[in-house]
Amino acid sequence: EAQVTQNPRYLITVTGKKLTVTCSQNMNHEYMSWYRQDPGLGLRQIYYSMNVEVTDKGDVPEGYKVSRKEKRNFPLILESPSPNQTSLYFCASRQDTGELFFGEGSRLTVL
Amino acid sequence: QQQVKQSPQSLIVQKGGISIINCAYENTAFDYFPWYQQFPGKGPALLIAIRPDVSEKKEGRFTISFNKSAKQFSLHIMDSQPGDSATYFCAASLDNQGGKLIFGQGTELSVKP
Numbered sequence: 001e002a003q004v005t006q007n008p009r010y011l012i013t014v015t016g017k018k019l020t021v022t023c024s025q026n027m028n029h030e031y032m033s034w035y036r037q038d039p040g041l042g043l044r045q046i047y048y049s050m051n052v053e054v055t056d057k058g059d060v061p062e063g064y065k066v067s068r069k070e071k072r073n074f075p076l077i078l079e080s081p082s083p084n085q086t087s088l089y090f091c092a093s094r095q096d097t098g099e100l101f102f103g104e105g106s107r108l109t110v111l
Numbered sequence: 112q113q114q115v116k117q118s119p120q121s122l123i124v125q126k127g128g129i130s131i132i133n134c135a136y137e138n139t140a141f142d143y144f145p146w147y148q149q150f151p152g153k154g155p156a157l158l159i160a161i162r163p164d165v166s167e168k169k170e171g172r173f174t175i176s177f178n179k180s181a182k183q184f185s186l187h188i189m190d191s192q193p194g195d196s197a198t199y200f201c202a203a204s205l206d207n208q209g210g211k212l213i214f215g216q217g218t219e220l221s222v223k224p
Contacts, residue, residue, distance in 0.1 A: 004154070035214075040120065042200060043155070043214040058211075090154050098143055098204070100212065102154030 002027045006091050006103035013081055014111050021076045021106045023091030029101075031094040032074040033058070034066065036087040037105075043090065049074055081110040113138060115203050117215030124222050130188035132218045134201035139182065141203040145212070146175065146186050149198045158199070159186070191222045 004025045013019055025032065033048040035058075045058030049068040063085055065077040074093075078085060086109050092100040116135045124130045134144075145160035161168045161175040161184065168175045174187040188195055201215040 037217075040216055042117070042216040045211065048211070092154070098145070098160075099157045100147075100155075102156065104152070104154050 002101065004091055004093055004101050004103040006089075006106045008106060009104065010107050012109045012111065015082055016080050019078050019081060019108075021078075021089060021091075021108070023074045023076065023103060024072050025074075025091075025093040025101070026072065027093060027095065027101065028071065029093035029095055030071070032068070033092050033094070033100070034064070034074070034076045035090045035092065036060065037090060038087050046076065046089075078108075081108075083110050086110045113213050115201060115213050115215045117201050117218060119218060120216065121219045122221070124191045124220065126191065126193060126222055126224050128191050128222075130191045130195065130220055130222070131185055132199055132201070132220070133183065133185045134203075134215050135181075135183045136203050136213075137182065138203070138205070140205055141213075143204045144175070144177065144184050145202050145204075146173075147200045147202065147214075149200065149217075151197075155198075155200055188220075191220075193222045193224055196220055196222050 007022050030051045034046040035043040037043050044060045046064050047066040049055045055066050089106045091103045094100050146158045147155035148158040149155040159170050159173050172189045177184045199218045202212040204212045
C-alpha cells in the first residue's frame, strides 16, 4: 500500500528538549516536504527536498532542521523546541502529476 | 503576491444542499489549482484539481469553477452528505517553482442530517 508514515503521532515535550519526527514514504517519490497546520493559518511549508541531499527552506523554517540522506526518509528535527512550535505537523511526498500524498500527522505539544 | 485567501472559515449545510467554498489568489502566474479534503485525524488528500485553461471541472458531486479574470476559484459540493463533513483546503502552485503549493486557510464543513 502506498503511504507516508510519520512517527510519533502524538508527542508532549518540554522547552529545549531536542526531538525528531520521522517520515518515510514507499512510493519512490523524489520530492518530500514538511508542513505545519495551525487553526486559521492553513498548511504552511517548513522545508522541502527535491531529492537526496537537496533541501531548501519553505515559508516557516525558523527553529527546524531537516536532512535527506535516503530517498524514502525525510526527518524533521527540532533542536530546541519552544511553545510556539506546538502544532500539527504533516509530511508529504509528491508524485510527478503534482499530487501530494500526506502522512496522518504528528501532533506536538511543547510545554 | 503568494497568498491564497479562502472563505468561509466554517460552513454548515443541510443534507442535500449545496456547499460552496471560495478562494482568491494574487499571483497570475499560478497554473495549478487543487482542492484537498481532510478528515479528522487524517492527512489531507487530493479531491479535485484544475488548470487555468478550463473554466470548470466536474467529478461526481464535486465541481471546481475557475474565473481567471477575477483570480478566483471555488469548490461546489452538490447534494452534500454528512460524509462530506471535513476540512477543505484550496491551493495554488507555480510549476517553475518546483510545484510548491500555497494553501488557503481551510474551511471546516459540517453537513447536518
